[in-house]
Amino acid sequence: VGREPLEKASDADVIQRSQSDPAVFSAIFDRHFDAVYAYLARRIATAEAEDLAASTFTVAFERRDRFRAEATTARPWLLGIASNLLRNERRAEKRALTAVGRLAAPESAPPPQDGIEVPRVGAALSRLDRDQRDVLLLYAWEELSYEEIAAALEIPVGTVRSRLARARGRLRSVLGEQPGLASDTPEVSR
Amino acid sequence: MIDELELVRRARPEVRPPSEEARSAARRALDGAIASPAPPARGHRRMLGRLSRLAPAIGILIVIAVGAVFLSVHGRKPSSSASGGRLVLVFRAEPTSQVPVLDSAAMSRALAAMRQRLHAVFPGAQVSLAGKDLIVRVAGTNARAIQEVGTTARLLFYDWEANLLLPNGKTVASLGPALSTNQDALALSQGPQAAPGSPGAGSVNLYDAVKLASKQPALSDAACLAANCARGGAQYYIFGAPGSTACTVAGKALGYTPVPGEHCLVSGPDSGPTALQDVYNGIPQGVPRSQVQLLTVPQGTVVLQATPASFAHPPKIFDPSAQFYVLKDHVALFGNDITNPRQSTDQSGAPDVSFGFTSHGKNAFQNVTATISRRGQLISGIGQHYNQHFAVALDQLLITVPSIDYRTYPDGIPGDTGGDITGGFTSTSANDLAEQLRVGALPVNLKLISIHQRSALTGAR
Numbered sequence: 001v002g003r004e005p006l007e008k009a010s011d012a013d014v015i016q017r018s019q020s021d022p023a024v025f026s027a028i029f030d031r032h033f034d035a036v037y038a039y040l041a042r043r044i045a046t047a048e049a050e051d052l053a054a055s056t057f058t059v060a061f062e063r064r065d066r067f068r069a070e071a072t073t074a075r076p077w078l079l080g081i082a083s084n085l086l087r088n089e090r091r092a093e094k095r096a097l098t099a100v101g102r103l104a105a106p107e108s109a110p111p112p113q114d115g116i117e118v119p120r121v122g123a124a125l126s127r128l129d130r131d132q133r134d135v136l137l138l139y140a141w142e143e144l145s146y147e148e149i150a151a152a153l154e155i156p157v158g159t160v161r162s163r164l165a166r167a168r169g170r171l172r173s174v175l176g177e178q179p180g181l182a183s184d185t186p187e188v189s190r
Numbered sequence: 191m192i193d194e195l196e197l198v199r200r201a202r203p204e205v206r207p208p209s210e211e212a213r214s215a216a217r218r219a220l221d222g223a224i225a226s227p228a229p230p231a232r233g234h235r236r237m238l239g240r241l242s243r244l245a246p247a248i249g250i251l252i253v254i255a256v257g258a259v260f261l262s263v264h265g266r267k268p269s270s271s272a273s274g275g276r277l278v279l280v281f282r283a284e285p286t287s288q289v290p291v292l293d294s295a296a297m298s299r300a301l302a303a304m305r306q307r308l309h310a311v312f313p314g315a316q317v318s319l320a321g322k323d324l325i326v327r328v329a330g331t332n333a334r335a336i337q338e339v340g341t342t343a344r345l346l347f348y349d350w351e352a353n354l355l356l357p358n359g360k361t362v363a364s365l366g367p368a369l370s371t372n373q374d375a376l377a378l379s380q381g382p383q384a385a386p387g388s389p390g391a392g393s394v395n396l397y398d399a400v401k402l403a404s405k406q407p408a409l410s411d412a413a414c415l416a417a418n419c420a421r422g423g424a425q426y427y428i429f430g431a432p433g434s435t436a437c438t439v440a441g442k443a444l445g446y447t448p449v450p451g452e453h454c455l456v457s458g459p460d461s462g463p464t465a466l467q468d469v470y471n472g473i474p475q476g477v478p479r480s481q482v483q484l485l486t487v488p489q490g491t492v493v494l495q496a497t498p499a500s501f502a503h504p505p506k507i508f509d510p511s512a513q514f515y516v517l518k519d520h521v522a523l524f525g526n527d528i529t530n531p532r533q534s535t536d537q538s539g540a541p542d543v544s545f546g547f548t549s550h551g552k553n554a555f556q557n558v559t560a561t562i563s564r565r566g567q568l569i570s571g572i573g574q575h576y577n578q579h580f581a582v583a584l585d586q587l588l589i590t591v592p593s594i595d596y597r598t599y600p601d602g603i604p605g606d607t608g609g610d611i612t613g614g615f616t617s618t619s620a621n622d623l624a625e626q627l628r629v630g631a632l633p634v635n636l637k638l639i640s641i642h643q644r645s646a647l648t649g650a651r
Contacts, residue, residue, distance in 0.1 A: 022224045029220050034207055041205040050208060051301055054216035055319040059294050061220060062321055085298050121201040140198040171194040 011074035015067045025064065028074055029057050036078050039142055043086060056082045068151060076144050080152030083134045124174040132167035135160055211316070219318035219325055279326040281636040292322055300324060300636060324636060345525025346420050349558055350386065350579035350591055351379050351565065353517040355491075359406060361518065367569045369576060378515070379576065386579050387591030389496040393513035397453035399493045400427050400485045403516045409490030417490065418521040425487040426469040427458040436481035443474035444508050455508040456482050459493075459586075492519040494581070497588045504587055515588070522558040522580065527551030528609075533621040536610060541620035543611045552605030559594050560602025567596040582611070589623060 006014065006027055018025040036056050040049035059081050060067075060074075067077055125133060134153060138144045146164075150157045208216075283292050283300050297319055304324050305317045315328040351362040362375045369375045374392060377383065381391030394402070414422065430436030430453065437448035440456040448454045457472035473482065487493060496513040498504035505512040531545040547555055558580060566578040577593040590611050594603065603609065611623070 025224060026217070026220065029217060033213060033216060037208040037212070038205050041208075042203045047305070048302070050212040050216070051305060051317065051319070052298070053208065053212070054219045055294070055298060055301060057216060057220045058318075058320050061224060081294075085294060087295065121197050125198065125201070136198060140195055141202045168194050171198070175194065175197070 010072065012067070012069045012071060015064050015074065016069065018061075018064055022061070025061050028060070028078075032075055032078050033057065035075055036082050039079055040082055040086065042141060043137065052082060052085045055085055059085070071151060076138075076148035076152040079138060079142055079144070080154070083138070083153065086134075087130060120175065121171075124171055127174055128167055128170055132163045132170065135163040136167040136171075139164060215316045215318050215327065218327075219320045277326075277328050278642050279328075279638060280640045281324040281326065282639045283322050283324065284635040284637055297322065304636070323639070345528070346521050346583045346585075347523035347527075347555075347558070348517055348520065348581045348583065349522055349562055350517075350581045352561070353520050354378055355402060355406070355516040355518065357402065359402070363565060363578075365569075367571070369569050370571070370574060379578070385497075385591070386593075387497045387515070387581055387588045389511075389513035391496075393496045393515055395452065395510070396427075396455055396493070396507065396512060396514055397429055397485075399514035399516050400429075400487060403487040403491045403493050404485045406488055406491040406516075406518075408488030409519075411489075414489050414519070417519070418524075419490055419519045420521050420524075421461055421489065421492065421519060423461055423465065423489055425459045425461040425493075426465050427485045427487070428456045428469055428473060429453040429483050429485060430456045430477065431481045431483070434478075434481040436477045439476045440474050440508075443476075444506075446506070446508055446510060449510040452510065453483075454510070459487070459507070490519050492517050493586065494583050495587045497590060507586070517581075523551055523554045527554060530608075531624045533617065533624045534610065541617045543620050543624045544608055545610075545624075546608035547605040555605040555609065556602045558602070559599060562594045563596040563599050563602050565596075566594065567600065570596070 006017075006024060009017070009027075011028060011031065014024055014027045018028075033053060037049055037053040040052050040056075043049075044052070056078055060078055063081070067074065071077060125137070128136065135149055138149045138152065139146075144152065146157050146160045149155075149160045153160075155163075281304070283297060285292055301317060301319045301324060304326070305315075315326055318325050318327075349363075354362045356362060356365075356372070356374050356378070362369065362379050365372055365375050369379060377392035379386060381388070384390035393399075408424070409417065409419065411422070430440055430448075432451050432453055433448075436456055437454035440454055441448045444455075446454075456474070456477055458469045460466075460469040460472065469484070473479070494515050494517055495504070495507060496515065527548050528551055529546040529548060531543060534542055534544040536542045562578040562580055566576055569578075570576045575597070577595055579591045579593045581591045582589045592611060
C-alpha cells in the first residue's frame with residue numbers, strides 16, 4: 001500500500017523490495033544490463049563481456065543486501081561489481097585495450113590529437129596498474145563522480161583522487177614519448 | 191599541451207548493444223539465481239569450516255571424482271541424444287582443498303574455463319553463471335559429451351623416477367646407480383625405444399597397470415596429506431575376463447573391440463564418496479556379473495595414461511591401444527602453482543609452451559628440479575648420462591615428461607623465468623597444450639547436478 005509502481009520506483013526501492021520479493025530484482029537487470037555490458041565490452045572482448053555482464057547481475061542479486069540505500073542509482077554499484085569481476089580477466093583486458101583502436105567505430109574514431117593516436121592510448125591504458133585503471137575508466141569513460149567511484153569500489157574518496165592522479169601521471173609518462181605530451185609534465189592532482 | 195583525461199575520453203570505444211541472445215542468456219541466469227538463491231551466509235561459512243576441518247583430502251577426493259570424467263573413461267550407459275531440442279545442464283561448483291572458498295573470483299575463473307573448453311567443441315554453447323552454478327545451454331547434442339568436455343581437469347607435476355613404479359612395486363629412483371643394470375628401469379627412465387612417458391617406454395596395458403597399482407599399500411590420510419596426494423580415497427575399476435561375454439557386451443556399449451586374450455574395462459574408474467556404488471552402477475546392461483573383476487587402486491597410488499600422439503584425440507582409457515604407467519601419488523606442484531601458460535617458441539624458433547610460476551611455484555619447481563638433477567648426477571657414471579625427469583599430467587593423462595639436464599642445471603631450474611615445455615610441437619599442438627594448461631590450472635570442482643531438455647517445438651521441459 002502506498003508503494004510506487006515498480007517501473008517508477010527508484011533503484012534503491014527496487015532493491016529494498018527484492019529482499020522480500022526477489023523476483024523484482026529483474027527490474028534492475030532491465031534498467032542497467034546494457035550499460036554494464038557496454039562498460040565491460042569497452043574493456044574486454046564481446047564474448048567475455050557477455051558472460052561477465054551476466055555474472056555481474058547474479059553477483060549483485062546475491063549481494064543486494066550490501067547496496068547502499070542512499071544511492072540514487074544502482075549503476076555505480078553494478079559497475080563496481082563488474083570491475084571486480086574484470087580483475088580475473090586481466091590478460092583478456094590487456095589484449096582488448098591494446099586493440100582499443102580497432103574497437104572504436106571507424107566513423108567515430110577521433111583523429112590523432114597532436115600525434116597521439118587512439119591505439120597508442122589503449123596500449124598505455126593496458127600498462128596502468130589495475131586499481132588505477134578501474135578508477136580512471138570509471139571516471140573518464142563512465143563519467144562517474146569521485147563519490148560514486150568510491151562507493152562502487154568500496155574505497156575512500158581520497159583514494160579515488162590519489163589513484164586518479166597516479167593514473168594520469170603514469171599515462172603522461174607512457175605517452176610522453178609521443179609528440180604532444182612532455183614526459184616531464186608534473187603529476188596532476190585534483 | 192594535451193590533457194591526458196581528454197585523450198582517454200576520446201579513446202572510449204563505441205560498442206554495439208548486447209545481442210538479444212546474450213541478453214536473454216543473462217536474464218535466464220539471473221532468473222536461475224532468483225529461483226534458487228544461495229544459502230544464507232551463516233550456513234555457508236559453517237559448511238566451509240567443516241570442510242576445512244576435515245582436511246584437504248575431501249577436496250582432493252571431490253576433484254578427482256570429477257576429473258576422471260574428463261578422460262571419457264566411464265562405463266556408464268551413453269546418454270540419449272537430444273536431437274532437435276535444447277539441453278540445459280547445471281554444474282555446481284564445489285570447494286576444493288586448493289580453492290576452499292568459492293568467491294566471485296573463483297566462480298568467474300570457472301566460468302571462463304567452462305566457456306573456453308565448451309566453445310572448442312560446441313561453438314554455439316552458452317554458458318552463464320548463477321550463484322555457485324554454471325548453466326550450459328546448447329542445441330540438441332549428447333549431454334554426456336557436454337559433461338565430459340565441460341568438466342574441469344587438474345594439472346599435476348610429478349618427479350617422474352621418484353614416483354614411477356617398476357613391476358616389483360619399487361620406484362625407479364630407489365635403484366640408485368643400479369638403474370643402469372635394470373632393463374625395466376632403463377626403459378621407464380631413459381626410454382631408449384620411445385620417449386619416457388610415451389607408449390612403448392616400459393608402459394603396460396590398463397589391466398596390468400591397475401593390477402600393479404592395486405597391490406600397493408594404501409597411504410593413511412595423514413601420510414597422503416604429507417605426500418601431496420592428488421586423489422583422496424580409493425579408485426575402482428571393473429574388468430571383464432579375457433574373451434568373455436562381458437567384454438563383448440562392454441565393447442559394444444562403450445565402442446571398442448576387445449583384444450582376444452586380454453582383460454577389458456567394463457566400468458570405471460570411479461573415485462569419490464559413492465565410487466564403489468558408481469562403478470557397479472556403470473556396468474553396461476547385459477554384462478554377466480560372474481565374468482567381471484573389481485580392482486581397487488588404493489589411496490597414494492595413481493595410474494596415468496601415456497602421453498598421446500595427439501592431444502586433441504587421446505585414446506580413451508578403455509581403448510585397448512591405450513598404455514599406462516603406475517606412480518606413487520606424490521605431487522610436486524599443482525596447476526595453480528603456474529601462471530600464464532602460452533604458446534611460444536624456443537631458441538631455434540620451434541613452437542613450445544612457456545609458463546610462469548607463482549611465488550610458491552617458483553620455490554617448489556626449483557626444489558623438485560634440484561632433487562631430480564642431483565639424482566641424475568648421482569646415478570650417472572663416466573661417459574653415461576642418465577638425466578632424470580619430471581612429469582606433467584592433466585588428471586590421469588600424461589602431457590609431457592621432460593628431462594632435467596644435470597650438467598646444465600646442477601642446482602635445479604630457477605622458477606624466476608618460468609618454464610618451457612619443448613619437443614615436437616606444431617604451433618597448433620603447442621597452442622592446444624597451452625589451452626589445456628590454462629584450463630587445467632583451475633582446481634575447482636564442477637559437479638553436474640541437473641540436466642533437462644527443452645523441446646524445440648513447444649519449449650516444454
